[in-house]
Amino acid sequence: MRISQTFIVAMTFALAAGLCVIAAGFAVQAVEDASEISVRRALDLNGHDWAEVQADGLRVVLTGTATDEATRFNALTVVGDEVDASRVIDEMEIIPTANLRAPRFSAEILRNDSGISIIGLVPTTMDRDGLINQLRGIPDRGGVTDLLETADYAEPEGWSDAIEFATTALSVLPRSKISVGADLVSVTAIADSAEDKTRIENTLTRVVPSGLRIRLDISAPRPVITPFTLRFLIDEDGARFDACSADSTGARDQIAAAARRAGVATEQACVIGLGVPSPKWGTAAELGIDALTTLGQGSITMSDADVTLIAAQGTDQGQFDRVIGELQADLPAVFALHAVLPEPVEADPAGPVEFTATLSPEGLVQLRGRLADENMRHMVDSYARAAFGSDVVHTATRIVPDLPGEWPVRVLAGLETLSLLRNGVLTVTPDSVTLQGVSYLEDASAQAARLLAEKLGEAQGFDLSITYxxxxxxxxxxxxxxxxxxxxxEIQGEAKITFEPGSATIAGESLDTMNRIADVLDQCGGIRMEIQGYTDSQGREEMNLQLSQARAQSVLNELRARRVLTSSFTAVGYGENDPIADNKTEDGREANRRINFYLIRPEPIPETQTGLEAVEQQPEPAAETDAENGEDQ
Structure with missing residues (x-):
């Protein structure tokens, strides 16, 4: 059978097509292999072994997971250098970015005479309008300036308590800056006085929420002393101060050095205050004390710029004149010196010219001695009843004419100083006002000296012997x-708090210990305390942590049941952390199973030097230089 020519042609074309397809396939495979090999080599050389390469015809498909966008982009650049960028199919991924860390929320609140301003970053979920309205409710002459920014993150633990405490603190501090963080609130403020500072610190400590740390830096300004007073005496009993004021630490040191030269063995706490009449106060005081030391006995009183030196009776006239002359020449120009050398006192046949007032420990006052007339007697009696009480004064004075003209002032000034005492005796004579007694005021002697110096005037002697x-x-x-x-x-050292085995129930034998602890804490007021629970290392760590927390909370609940004020207490379980003994022994494990009562104290404030103190400690020009126990797991 003859094959037709048409069939032969068709088969020839088919065979040729097949051979072309096979050749093309081999060519494509060659291109794919070459592209994949070159790209793979380039990626490996550039540290991108994480990337996978697959050639698909002319396409180069990149897969894999890059650490970040920059790494992915660099891998694309490397591949683009090897093959045409249009052939590159990017199917690479990037490791999901971890959740961004929440910002640190904080706020600064400033209150002064101009009003209240608040700035910082707070959570969006916080009731910002409510906070601003609270601040507006604080009595103030100015308004509230809101400079807060917000961030859409959850409130950190403790943030609400910190803001609440800051608002409370701001309401009692007219001049203050409060820095608020979720874990710490720092308060910087100025109090009106040392007493006000103590009151504010106690108030804020009592209202601190449990778990919140606070840092208090409340300062009190220096007192304004008027008149500025210093009184120094030397007598048979030795040298001493009745009053001591200084305007700076340098002046205080000058005065102390002069007092040591005069024989004062103990350091005198001079009050540093405002109101000094001259920056040369320390020099004038030093000169005056040195002059009195030279004379041997007497007193020197400085009241503002008036200096009164009274020598002891019998002092040599020549020595007195020489010392006073030198002192007069050396004193700074603003100071006026009044020097007195007492004349010998002649006895009065009619008895001593004096007025006495006696204040008994029971508060009874007896007035005796001489007064000039009936009007003066009525005035003195009325003044005493106003100062000490109308039902405790007994007046037994007599009317004697021809008393010194300043007698009423001396008597009334003496009675005013007597009111500073708990008990004592006042004696007024023509030459002196003498006050002896006991006072509950630490600075009673200084107050009395300041008052008498102001009321009696210059060149008037007085003698104070006041015991604190x-x-x-x-x-x-x-x-x-x-x-x-x-x-x-101490109570836990005698009998520790124990629990039923494996539970948070306080053992019956420890209830008496709980009663004793409650009795003590009931006397402590609103202190901040953390009740800490600990276990030994037996068992799983998580179970121990839960058990310690439950036991600490059980102790707190027992205190509440005993009506102890626990609003500022918190219970925290620490599990097997912080062992105090070896957990390998039974005795050690017993010691580690314990309850601690930890007192939370305010954060200490580093001492810093104020601007005024810095100025005071600067050297003066050369020409002006003046000389923290127990139970069963």
Missing amino acids: EEPPEPADKPLDPEVCESRVA
């Missing part, structure tokens, strides 16, 4: 926080 006595403690005064912590530790 600590006032009795109020019956309801809270115990000192450190004493509370110490007493609780």
Whole structure:
């Protein structure tokens, strides 16, 4: 059978087509292999071994997961250098970016005479309008300047408590800056006085939420002293101060050095205050004390710019004149010196010219001695009744004419100083006002000297012998926080708090210990305390942590059941952390199973030098230089 020519042609074309297809396939495979090999080599050389390459015809498909966008882009660049970029199919991925860390939320609140301003970054979920309205509710002459920014993140733990405490603190501090963080609130403020500073610190400590740390830096301004007073005496009993004021630490050191030269053995606490009449106060005081030391006995009183030196009776006239002359020449120009050498006193046949007032420890006052007339007697009696009480004054004075003209002033000034004492005796004579007794005021002697110097005037002598006595403690005064912590530790040292095995139930034998601890804490007032629970290392760590927390909370609940003020207490379990003994022994494990009562103290403030103190400590020009226990797991 003959094969037709048409069939032969068709078969020829088919065979040729097949051969072309096979050749093309080999060519494509060659191109794919060459592209894949070159791209793979380039990626490996550039550190992109994470990328996978697959050639599909002319296409080069890249897969894999890059660490970031920059790495992915660099891999594309490397591949683009080997093959045409239009052939590259990018199917690479990037590792998902971890959640961005929440910002640190904080706020600064400033309050002064111009109003309140607040700036910082706060969570969007916070009631910002409510906070601003609270600030506007604080009495103030100015408004509230809101400079807050917000961020859409969850409130950190403790943020609400910190803001609440800051608002409370701001309401009692007219001049203050409060820095608010979720874990710490720092308060910087100025109080009106040392007493006001103590009151504010106690108030803020009592209202601190549990778990919040605070840092208090409350300063009190220097007192304004008027008149600025210093009184120094030398007599048979030795040298001493009745009053001492200084305008700077340098002046205080000058005065102290002069007092040591005069024989004062103990350091005198001079009050540093405002109101000094001259920057040369320290020099004038030093010169005056040195002059009195040279004379041997007498007194020197400085009241503002008036200096009164009274020598002892019998002082040599020549020595007196020489010392006074030198002192007069050396004193800075603003100071006026009044020097007195007392004349010998002649006895009065009619008896001593004097007025006495006696204040008994029971508060009874007896007035005796000489007064000029009936009007003066009525005036003195009325003044005494106003100062000491109308039902405690007994007047037994007599009318004697021809008394010194300044007698009423001396008597009334003496009675005013007597009111500073708990008990004592006032004696007024033509030459001197003498006050002896006991006072509950630490600075009673300084107050009396300042008052007499102001009322009596220059060249008038007075003698003070006032003993300070600590006032009795109020019956309801809270115990000192450190004493509370110490007493609780002592009780636990005698009998630790134990629990039923494996539970948070306080053992029956420890209930008496809880009663004793509650009795102590009931006397401590609003202190901040953390009740800490610990276990040994037996068992799983997570179970121990939960058990310690439950036991600490159980102790807190027991205190609440005993009506102890626990609003500022917090219970925290620490599990097997912080062992105090070896967990390999039974005794050690027993010691590690414990409850601690930890007193939370305000954060300490580093001492910094104020601008005024810095100025004071600058050297003056050369021409002006003046000389922290227990139970069963």
